[in-house]
Amino acid sequence: MRLPTIILLAGIAFSPKEALADNLMINMLDGVDEHEISGLGLVRVGDEVVHPKFGNGKVIKIQTPNEETTMINIEFSGYDSKWLIAEFANLTLQNSVQ
DSSP states (O other), X not given: OOOOOOEEETTEEEOHHHHHHHHHHHHHSOOBSEXXXXXXXXXXXXXXXXXTTTEEEEEEEXXXXXXXXXXXXXXXXXXXXXXXXXXXXXXXXXXOOO
């Protein structure tokens, strides 16, 4: 008998099927142009950020699926664009678009 795969992300367990559904829902949400992110400050689409693993990147979309979570889509050099939970992504803001 095969057991379902469980993924643990930020203390929340979910199966890959649920993760796929959540990812599809995120892509359907309308984005915002800027958002205040705890520990990072005001982040705008077009801002340049640095991630410890992925390096330099540019914010291409910001979404707020609920009051506690900010999803941020970043285009990193040498990687595909990545959706990260901004509050846990350990980002550093480099250059802010005015």
